[in-house]
Every structure is written in structure tokens, then in C-alpha cells.
Amino acid sequence: MKESKWIILAILAIVWGSSFILIKKGLNGLDPIELGSVRIFSASAVMLLIKGKHAFTIPKHKWKYVLCSALFGIFFPAYLFAFAQSEIDSTISSILNALTPLLTLIIGVLFFRLTSQRRQYFGVFIGFSGCLLLILSGANLHPNQNYWYALLAIIACIFYAININWVKKFLSDLTPLQIAMGNFLFLLLLSSIMLLTTDFFSHINNSETQWAVFYTVILGICSTGLASLLFYKLIQISSPVFASSTTYLIPIIAFGWGILDNEELYYIQIVGALIILIGIYFSGRKK
Numbered sequence: 001m002k003e004s005k006w007i008i009l010a011i012l013a014i015v016w017g018s019s020f021i022l023i024k025k026g027l028n029g030l031d032p033i034e035l036g037s038v039r040i041f042s043a044s045a046v047m048l049l050i051k052g053k054h055a056f057t058i059p060k061h062k063w064k065y066v067l068c069s070a071l072f073g074i075f076f077p078a079y080l081f082a083f084a085q086s087e088i089d090s091t092i093s094s095i096l097n098a099l100t101p102l103l104t105l106i107i108g109v110l111f112f113r114l115t116s117q118r119r120q121y122f123g124v125f126i127g128f129s130g131c132l133l134l135i136l137s138g139a140n141l142h143p144n145q146n147y148w149y150a151l152l153a154i155i156a157c158i159f160y161a162i163n164i165n166w167v168k169k170f171l172s173d174l175t176p177l178q179i180a181m182g183n184f185l186f187l188l189l190l191s192s193i194m195l196l197t198t199d200f201f202s203h204i205n206n207s208e209t210q211w212a213v214f215y216t217v218i219l220g221i222c223s224t225g226l227a228s229l230l231f232y233k234l235i236q237i238s239s240p241v242f243a244s245s246t247t248y249l250i251p252i253i254a255f256g257w258g259i260l261d262n263e264e265l266y267y268i269q270i271v272g273a274l275i276i277l278i279g280i281y282f283s284g285r286k287k
């Protein structure tokens with residue numbers, strides 16, 4: 001059990017760390033609403049096609065909690081990050097995503113009666129210090145970006161934090177497959193409605209749009225679909241704070257993709273990444 005949570009953590013970090021470069025590619029031919037809708041729709045359609053039967057095993061009294069989980073954990077963040085990244089760099093977006101563990105701890109303690117060990121607090125704040133270093137260095141190194149849009153990414157992190165605690169408190173008796181398929185059943189309908197409000201189908205024949213859809217479908221199936229199953233499993237076998245600590249590793253993966261996409265990596269960013277890794281170590285230990 002101890003080893004499996006670290007394996008899942010690593011897989012999620014790689015998958016979600018790659019999502020920001022895919023969002024960047026997707027925004028080359030889609031607007032934020034279109035990107036968010038295609039992302040959610042593709043994830044929902046594929047996952048329901050494979051494992052959709054599990055949604056119908058959810059007890060009736062649990063559906064209201066599943067709906068809230070779908071909204072907090074996937075629906076709102078998908079659009080918020082798309083809008084945020086339309087104005088800020090993909091690496092900055094991934095850095096802001098790393099605020100999730102701190103917000104998870106704060107919201108958990110204030111509203112969900114979360115109990116955590118002192119070492120977990122220590123780890124979260126070490127990790128947050130690394131994130132802060134990365135944010136400040138990013139502001140200096142990328143002064144032309146519109147940092148007001150960064151607030152949208154922070155709001156998305158608040159929704160993530162709510163969902164992590166929500167799942168742990170209200171849905172821990174369901175399997176990861178039940179939670180994920182219940183989410184996707186709602187999201188298939190919601191994303192379809194959102195997509196119909198856009199001009200997506202009027203420019204779907206453009207080559208630029210088709211490539212953007214290609215990247216966004218990969219984003220949806222991997223980062224939103226398959227990763228959701230792993231994440232709900234991680235919440236159940238660990239603590240909410242440890243589960244949210246995946247976001248500490250995400251910027252490191254995102255930086256790697258940034259280098260491949262001809263973005264520069266600075267010394268201070270490497271220092272921040274190392275601090276984040278130390279935070280991960282302490283937040284995952286309970287003894």
C-alpha cells in the first residue's frame with residue numbers, strides 16, 4: 001500500500017505535468033471554452049464507453065455528492081485553466097497549480113475537520129515555499145504576461161482543494177471507478193451543452209483547429225479521464241494532503257516539456273524544484 005501510493009503519485013505527476021503543454025498546443029486553434037469543452041467531452045465519452053456501467057451502481061443518495069465532485073474537480077477547473085493559460089505561460093500555470101496542497105490543508109481544517117500530522121504541515125509549507133520562489137522568479141523572468149489571469153488558475157486550485165476533501169468525506173465508500181464514471185456521466189451532458197454555445201463546428205475543417213483538437217483529445221483522455229481514476233484511488237489509500245501533493249511535482253514535468261518547446265529553464269527555477277521535492281517527502285510521511 002505504501003509503495004503503490006508513491007507509484008500512483010509519480011504517474012499522475014507525469015500525466016498532469018504534460019497537460020499544460022497540451023493546453024498550450026490546443027489554444028493555438030481553439031478558444032478557452034472550446035478547449036475546455038472538447039477536453040471534457042472526449043474524456044467523458046471514452047471513459048463511459050469503456051467503464052460506464054459502473055456509474056449505474058452508485059446509490060441514489062450519493063448522486064448529489066458525485067455531481068458536486070464533477071463540478072469542483074473537473075468542470076470548472078478545465079475552463080479556468082484554459083482561460084488562465086490564454087494569457088500566462090504554461091510553466092507559470094503549472095506552478096500556480098502547486099498551490100493546491102496548501103489550499104487542501106486550509107480548506108480541510110476549516111470546513112472538513114481534517115486532522116494532519118505536524119510533519120505534513122511542515123512538508124506542505126516547504127513545498128509552498130518552493131512554489132513561491134518559482135512564482136516570484138517567473139514574474140521577473142516573464143514580465144510581459146498578464147498576471148491578473150493567474151487569479152483564474154488560483155480559483156481553479158481552490159476548486160481542486162474542495163473536491164479532494166469532498167471526495168474523502170462524502171465518497172470514500174465508493175470505488176474510484178464509480179466516482180469517476182458518475183462524474184463523466186454529468187460532464188458528458190454539460191460539456192455538450194457548452195460546446196454547442198461556441199462556433200466550434202464552423203471552423204472544424206481548418207487544419208489548425210484539427211491539430212488543436214488532436215492535442216486536446218489526448219489531454220482529455222489521459223489527463224482528465226484516466227488520471228481521474230488514479231487520483232480517486234490515491235485519495236482513498238492516502239490522505240487528502242498527500243493526494244494533493246501531486247501538484248508539487250507537476251511543475252518539474254512541465255519545465256521539461258517547456259525546454260523541449262524551446263522555453264528557457266533558469267537556475268533559480270531548479271532550486272525551487274528541489275525545495276518542492278523536499279516538501280513532497282515530508283508531506284507524504286506520517287511517522
